Amino acid sequence: MPIEVLDNELTDQRLNQLTQALGSGMFVHVRNMLHDMAASDVALILESSPPRTRQVLWQLIDQDHTGEILDELGEELKDSLIKQMSPERVAKAAAGMDTDDLAYILRSLPDSVFNQVLQSMTIQDRARVEQALSYPDDTAGSIMNTDTVTLRPDVNIDVILRYLRIRGELPEATDTLYVVDKHDRLLGGVRIADLLTCDPNASVRDIMASELEGIPVGMSDSEVAQLFERHDWVSAPVIGEDNRLLGRITIDDVVDVIREDAEHSMMGMAGMDDDVDTFGPVVKSTLQRSLWLTINLFAALLAASVSNMFEGTLEQFATIAILMTIVPSMGGVAGNQTLALVIRGIALGQVGQSNSRWLIGKELAIGFLNGLLWSVLVFAAIWLWKDDIALGALIGGAMLINMTVAGFAGASIPLLLKKMNIDPALAGGMVLTTVTDVIGLFAFLGLATFFLLN
Numbered sequence: 001m002p003i004e005v006l007d008n009e010l011t012d013q014r015l016n017q018l019t020q021a022l023g024s025g026m027f028v029h030v031r032n033m034l035h036d037m038a039a040s041d042v043a044l045i046l047e048s049s050p051p052r053t054r055q056v057l058w059q060l061i062d063q064d065h066t067g068e069i070l071d072e073l074g075e076e077l078k079d080s081l082i083k084q085m086s087p088e089r090v091a092k093a094a095a096g097m098d099t100d101d102l103a104y105i106l107r108s109l110p111d112s113v114f115n116q117v118l119q120s121m122t123i124q125d126r127a128r129v130e131q132a133l134s135y136p137d138d139t140a141g142s143i144m145n146t147d148t149v150t151l152r153p154d155v156n157i158d159v160i161l162r163y164l165r166i167r168g169e170l171p172e173a174t175d176t177l178y179v180v181d182k183h184d185r186l187l188g189g190v191r192i193a194d195l196l197t198c199d200p201n202a203s204v205r206d207i208m209a210s211e212l213e214g215i216p217v218g219m220s221d222s223e224v225a226q227l228f229e230r231h232d233w234v235s236a237p238v239i240g241e242d243n244r245l246l247g248r249i250t251i252d253d254v255v256d257v258i259r260e261d262a263e264h265s266m267m268g269m270a271g272m273d274d275d276v277d278t279f280g281p282v283v284k285s286t287l288q289r290s291l292w293l294t295i296n297l298f299a300a301l302l303a304a305s306v307s308n309m310f311e312g313t314l315e316q317f318a319t320i321a322i323l324m325t326i327v328p329s330m331g332g333v334a335g336n337q338t339l340a341l342v343i344r345g346i347a348l349g350q351v352g353q354s355n356s357r358w359l360i361g362k363e364l365a366i367g368f369l370n371g372l373l374w375s376v377l378v379f380a381a382i383w384l385w386k387d388d389i390a391l392g393a394l395i396g397g398a399m400l401i402n403m404t405v406a407g408f409a410g411a412s413i414p415l416l417l418k419k420m421n422i423d424p425a426l427a428g429g430m431v432l433t434t435v436t437d438v439i440g441l442f443a444f445l446g447l448a449t450f451f452l453l454n
């Protein structure tokens with residue numbers, strides 16, 4: 001039966017059809033519709049459904065396809081569904097999974113369920129689990145598959161071709177077969193294209209690429225993604241100690257890493273986890289957002305305390321109270337531009353200790369020049385609007401100070417957080433906003449108090 005692949009518009013239409021069919025009690029029809037869809041599209045339907053509809057759809061999914069669908073789900077929803085599954089069903093779903101996906105699922109299980117799942121597995125699957133769980137999360141080993149085809153250097157190409165015909169199929173995304181010695185040490189690789197077009201009487205040693213680069217098993221998955229992007233790889237071997245071949249990483253797993261990193265950065269700007277469920281329960285979603293709102297409240301109170309220090313100034317000059325938000329706002333925008341640029345540079349591996357001082361100096365200069373430009377413009381605007389040269393100069397001076405500090409803070413904060421092992425994408429925006437608000441208000445109200453009251 002052909003598998004139906006959905007685009008975004010068709011996904012929304014299909015979700016409406018499934019919802020209407022469920023409301024009419026047409027459960028067999030819904031089961032058939034889900035069976036005809038690709039696993040990735042079923043996962044998208046589940047992630048796009050409210051909790052009650054999602055639960056019914058999950059019960060109607062063919063258990064033989066459970067593992068494929070779990071592979072495609074976001075972490076929070078995946079964890080939620082796995083907790084509802086029996087150990088036997090988890091074991092059955094895990095049987096057809098890649099090693100990296102299998103490791104993720106088992107890490108998310110409670111110890112009691114984990115042991116039950118292990119007992120339900122075959123000896124071969126249990127061995128795969130033990131190997132997969134031996135590598136830390138977010139490393140090359142955690143996204144590595146062990147389904148590699150290896151060759152010996154002294155074998156003839158004709159023998160290899162006959163072996164592949166008998167084998168019948170190759171692992172997905174196989175573009176290179178790896179050459180190893182008798183101790184499984186990586187010697188090189190043979191591209192499938194070269195294997196099919198070379199002289200059958202040649203040996204593997206004659207056509208293999210000995211400069212093949214192996215990925216250390218402990219390398220972070222973000223660094224792996226950068227290597228794949230830089231070299232346009234489809235797959236790459238993973239090596240351990242003594243250059244021993246352990247497995248391979250394929251482009252589909254790297255795409256997942258790139259997508260997760262992008263989602264992490266985007267959601268981190270709002271202080272939220274990248275795996276948050278859009279249609280998750282109300283109470284759980286509320287609690288997830290409360291922590292960051294609490295931190296932000298204390299930051300806002302800090303900025304308010306600065307205003308409170310200059311209460312006398314605000315009481316005597318009502319115009320200042322009206323205009324005082326301009327300075328923190330401009331500093332916040334300028335700082336966030338720098339912050340986004342530096343966080344992207346860190347994520348791409350472009351920013352490090354060797355060039356961080358130069359980058360901070362550059363952004364400090366840009367902040368000063370932008371502050372100089374916009375302070376002159378705002379001075380002219382306030383002078384024409386309020387017919388008050390002193391007030392215009394006051395706001396202009398405060399804006400110059402705040403935008404210069406914003407440029408410095410936007411570049412230095414993510415570097416400092418990175419050194420402290422704190423994710424800049426998660427905490428950088430809040431810290432920067434606090435700095436620009438406090439400095440902006442202090443500079444504006446401090447100058448007003450000094451010059452206008454004295």
